[in-house]
């Protein structure tokens with residue numbers, strides 16, 4: 532890779548170990564992906580989940596701090612493995628807090644959310660950024676028109692240097708659609724956008740799909756639900772919706788004038804089949820309700836409170852809604868948290884929904900409106916999944932029985 536004298540000095544260790552290790556990571560990735568040089572990035576989003584990074588991750592982040600590492604560009608933090616306000620933490624949870632504190636010392640914003648978009652963290656059209664958490668990349672690239680690859684630990688290296696290898700989604704030529712999905716059924720609501728995202732991700736694989744036939748622009752909640760399911764079921768970092776997303780004013784532009792490599796019809800039967808593949812449970816008792824994967828927005832918390840009405844969570848159901856701290860605070864100010872918790876709902880902040888898996892095991896009957904949560908719960912805990920609308924999930928939380936979820 533062609534490096535500037537300043538970048539070469541970082542790589543040579545002239546500016547300390549943190550920048551040297553960061554440049555080593557970035558140049559290794561760049562060389563593997565044939566990047567000609569580095570590109571400046573304006574923000575980063577970091578995954579520091581303690582369950583995945585463990586003691587090695589904690590030690591690495593704390594050494595960066597000790598050796599003078601400081602972030603060169605804004606860095607937000609993904610959902611972590613514990614609620615920061617928890618008082619009786621395990622050793623692993625305390626390690627998670629140490630990782631968060633190390634990042635804060637380097638300048639990170641402790642946003643602790645996989646849905647930073649509802650916190651107002653929104654890169655602008657054309658901005659080059661380096662974001663990890665697979666679910667964020669489709670939103671950044673497709674909805675905002677900013678540019679990121681699906682970063683991993685390299686996002687920390689980009690935060691330290693303000694650089695990323697010039698490759699992948701940073702290049703115009705890699706942002707065109709490759710396959711066409713003709714959507715011939717109405718899609719609305721986070722559950723149906725989540726199913727559509729799962730199907731689109733699997734059909735696309737590592738190719739960028741162009742969806743044609745979505746008549747109404749999705750809401751932010753629907754985009755987030757779609758993007759999370761799309762990312763967990765496929766490897767692409769971008770999608771287009773013809774006539775709606777910013778780099779797809781029409782189909783020809785979305786494909787860069789080329790013909791699609793493949794076409795698929797997404798009709799009601801395809802969505803029903805996706806629902807059947809997502810949910811392996813049937814009507815009957817419910818053990819856990821999980822809403823907020825990705826983190827619920829203020830609007831979703833308001834809706835949940837309204838749907839609960841005067842209902843109470845069933846005593847046999849563990850009822851979770853996951854969100855981030857800033858949204859939790861806004862909801863608390865409106866009295867929504869008091870209403871939800873008073874009804875027996877556990878509203879968590881900061882943590883990934885997967886933390887709730889300590890209550891989920893083989894045979895647990897888990898109701899959710901998220902295809903991403905459904906996939907995790909089935910693959911990690913072999914749970915029985917009941918999938919439906921937010922209203923279906925809340926009704927199940929009140930009655931303790933699943934009766935919804937037909938598509």
Ligand code: F3S
Nearest residue numbers: 610645824825883884
């Ligand atoms: Fe967020 Fe965890 Fe779901 S990071 S998207 S709550 S799996």
